[in-house]
Amino acid sequence: VFGDTTELRQAVSDLPPGQRRAIELLKMQELSLKEAAEVTGTSVGALKVATHRAMASLRKILMKDS
Secondary structure (H helix, E strand, C coil), X not given: CCCCHHHHHHHHHCCCHHHXXXXXXXXXXXXXXXXXXXXXXXXXXXXXXXXXXXXXXXXXXXXXXX
């Protein structure tokens, strides 16, 4: 729902590594939580927290720029 994919990709690349990895795996590659947990070696709960924080950060970044 964001018009500029370049802006979105830049915002994702600016996230802390754990949050960025969670977004890449869960939202961009569309892995399940279980699959992403196996790939990263973290728990499903940790991925949920990282994703929630990342989405909040992305909203802030992208809304500020618009």
